[in-house]
Amino acid sequence: MNIDITSAIACAFMVVGVFFAMTSALGMIRFPDVYTRIHAGTKALTGGALMTLVGAALYYPAWQVKAKILLIALFFLITNPISSHAIARACYLHGIKPTVSYKDDYGENLNNNGEETER
Amino acid sequence: MGTYRKKSILLFVVLFLFWVLFTWKLELPALVVGLALSFVITRISHLSFFPTVHELYRHKEPPLHFRFREAITFFPLYVLNILLATAQVALLALKPHIELKPGIVKLETSIRNKTTLVILANQITLTPGTLTVDIDLAHHNLFVHSINLRTLDADSVRKEVKELEERLRRMME
Amino acid sequence: MIRLALWGLMIASLMGFWRVIIGPTVPDRIVAADALTIILTTVLALLAVDFGNGIFLDIALAFSILAFADVLIMAKYFEHGELHR
Amino acid sequence: MSKSCFLRIVTFLLCLALGWQFWKGILALEPTQIIIGPAAHYIESAAEETGATNIVAAILFDYRALDTLGEASVIYTSVCGIAMLFAKSKFKISSTGLSFIVKRGVSFIIPFLLLYAAGIVLMGHISPGGGFQGGAVFATATILFCIVYGSGFEAVMIKPKTKELIESSGALMFVLIGFVGLWTGAGFLANIAAGYPKGEVGRFLSGGSIPLLNIAVGMKVSAGLSTIFYSMIKLLEFEVTKHPGVKNK
Numbered sequence: 001m002n003i004d005i006t007s008a009i010a011c012a013f014m015v016v017g018v019f020f021a022m023t024s025a026l027g028m029i030r031f032p033d034v035y036t037r038i039h040a041g042t043k044a045l046t047g048g049a050l051m052t053l054v055g056a057a058l059y060y061p062a063w064q065v066k067a068k069i070l071l072i073a074l075f076f077l078i079t080n081p082i083s084s085h086a087i088a089r090a091c092y093l094h095g096i097k098p099t100v101s102y103k104d105d106y107g108e109n110l111n112n113n114g115e116e117t118e119r
Numbered sequence: 120m121g122t123y124r125k126k127s128i129l130l131f132v133v134l135f136l137f138w139v140l141f142t143w144k145l146e147l148p149a150l151v152v153g154l155a156l157s158f159v160i161t162r163i164s165h166l167s168f169f170p171t172v173h174e175l176y177r178h179k180e181p182p183l184h185f186r187f188r189e190a191i192t193f194f195p196l197y198v199l200n201i202l203l204a205t206a207q208v209a210l211l212a213l214k215p216h217i218e219l220k221p222g223i224v225k226l227e228t229s230i231r232n233k234t235t236l237v238i239l240a241n242q243i244t245l246t247p248g249t250l251t252v253d254i255d256l257a258h259h260n261l262f263v264h265s266i267n268l269r270t271l272d273a274d275s276v277r278k279e280v281k282e283l284e285e286r287l288r289r290m291m292e
Numbered sequence: 293m294i295r296l297a298l299w300g301l302m303i304a305s306l307m308g309f310w311r312v313i314i315g316p317t318v319p320d321r322i323v324a325a326d327a328l329t330i331i332l333t334t335v336l337a338l339l340a341v342d343f344g345n346g347i348f349l350d351i352a353l354a355f356s357i358l359a360f361a362d363v364l365i366m367a368k369y370f371e372h373g374e375l376h377r
Numbered sequence: 378m379s380k381s382c383f384l385r386i387v388t389f390l391l392c393l394a395l396g397w398q399f400w401k402g403i404l405a406l407e408p409t410q411i412i413i414g415p416a417a418h419y420i421e422s423a424a425e426e427t428g429a430t431n432i433v434a435a436i437l438f439d440y441r442a443l444d445t446l447g448e449a450s451v452i453y454t455s456v457c458g459i460a461m462l463f464a465k466s467k468f469k470i471s472s473t474g475l476s477f478i479v480k481r482g483v484s485f486i487i488p489f490l491l492l493y494a495a496g497i498v499l500m501g502h503i504s505p506g507g508g509f510q511g512g513a514v515f516a517t518a519t520i521l522f523c524i525v526y527g528s529g530f531e532a533v534m535i536k537p538k539t540k541e542l543i544e545s546s547g548a549l550m551f552v553l554i555g556f557v558g559l560w561t562g563a564g565f566l567a568n569i570a571a572g573y574p575k576g577e578v579g580r581f582l583s584g585g586s587i588p589l590l591n592i593a594v595g596m597k598v599s600a601g602l603s604t605i606f607y608s609m610i611k612l613l614e615f616e617v618t619k620h621p622g623v624k625n626k
Contacts, residue, residue: 011293018300020205025307027212034319039266041323047205049334056341064143068349081244082482083363088252090371091319106223106262149581164488237481302399306392313388350505361517
């Protein structure tokens with residue numbers, strides 16, 4: 001069994017990425033409120049999925065497939081912040097307050113302005 | 120007008136590269152069809168998306184640049200930030216007792232360009248411990264949810280975001 | 293090696309499934325379902341590497357596009373209580 | 378307390394059952410080698426007989442093209458029915474859409490989304506995809522317009538009459554391609570036998586009439602799905618204008 005350096009690096013990337021995915025899923029179960037769960041579910045999972053995809057791209061020999069896998073990773077990198085922001089804003093505007101919050105500037109701002117300005 | 124033309128030429132080239140990448144047919148008819156399609160889509164996008172029909176322009180925007188020398192240090196730090204964010208959430212999730220101090224902080228930015236603001240917001244979402252909740256375009260404010268306010272007056276979050284903002288402004292404005 | 297990664301992703305998706313069912317509010321379920329789509333896309337990419345077949349990647353890309361639109365629609369519905377505002 | 382405990386136990390059992398299925402699935406990951414019945418014939422000779430390397434497209438648009446015409450007409454009929462049901466509603470107010478970050482971010486993605494959908498439709502005979510899938514991705518793009526920028530923006534961008542025109546011309550194109558087979562005496566919707574050039578297997582220009590049928594179905598499905606979504610959104614907005622008690626901005 002010959003282990004060359006590239007596939008060893010790819011396996012390391014995959015293992016670390018899958019570990020991050022598992023811990024972010026664990027955080028999604030253990031964290032107390034919706035916003036912290038968004039932190040776990042979208043941000044950390046982005047890192048885990050990116051690392052796993054980079055590992056898969058290194059593992060595969062044909063480089064057209066490598067480019068396609070990296071394209072999927074790039075798509076994740078662009079769309080995940082957008083969707084997590086959309087969910088967080090929808091949560092707040094719907095009226096779900098953070099359960100333990102030490103500071104809430106946004107609620108004060110919404111109460112002061114009343115009317116939302118140009119969005 | 121010149122920036123629009125430059126932008127659409129850039130979009131055309133990127134679209135054609137995207138077509139070649141995901142079809143991978145290096146023959147004459149496929150390449151011709153790809154050229155025609157990316158030209159048509161560039162025209163449509165040029166009409167509808169870049170001058171932004173759906174928004175009102177109330178402020179004058181400073182023009183955008185792209186400096187390669189800053190970009191060389193920008194993107195590796197971006198990737199490093201994502202990995203740090205992932206590791207931080209992983210450490211928080213593996214702790215036996217979870218004690219969080221979350222809170223929403225209002226940040227005032229000095230960036231005036233809307234596209235740069237959006238890039239900054241997405242970057243804040245991917246950096247450790249912060250998540251953009253909303254954006255106030257009239258006053259250039261961002262509302263950031265922090266997972267762990269170490270000091271209760273939110274100075275640490277402001278300092279981190281200030282650093283990101285400086286780097287982004289050096290690259291783009 | 294890839295089998296090991298698939299095992300790990302299977303456990304992660306089971307934990308996400310737990311949150312989908314148990315979650316006390318609707319956005320919890322939306323976030324967990326979004327996480328499940330990301331995990332499923334990664335699984336498709338790993339299957340493409342395992343079978344040595346690039347076909348799965350097209351499916352993964354289209355699936356991630358549809359999942360993104362799905363999350364935006366759910367967020368809009370949840371933001372105003374109705375879809376049309 | 379006991380109810381939530383019961384729910385947790387049931388969820389745990391459900392997760393265990395799902396995990397057992399996943400476990401069996403991962404163990405059974407080896408691709409099956411034995412293929413019997415008509416599938417063997419299709420896999421062996423589909424590429425030679427039709428010129429398309431995507432066997433699903435070959436079956437869908439050559440061996441059973443008549444059924445595909447029927448399926449496409451199902452979409453056409455449902456679109457007609459929904460448009461007639463909701464025809465009375467008038468477009469009064471425009472929705473505001475999501476926040477600015479989403480608007481600008483999606484405007485970066487939309488050109489690539491359109492090009493990807495066009496690629497899925499046009500490459501239907503050599504790689505996975507085809508008219509139905511590509512049309513669904515096109516319809517996703519228009520639904521994203523409606524969701525993200527507000528329904529007024531979509532009505533300005535793509536007029537409903539244009540959608541109807543695209544859908545009807547797609548249906549007409551499908552039937553005309555079929556009639557070429559009748560005129561040459563090879564039967565309705567015949568492919569290679571009707572004189573369409575087969576081309577070299579695996580090239581971009583191959584497969585006879587299959588790429589043309591893909592384009593027709595893609596036009597039909599994309600326009601049809603976005604018409605269905607848009608008429609339902611119009612109905613919702615009509616109900617808001619009817620009840621003035623609802624606060625709108």
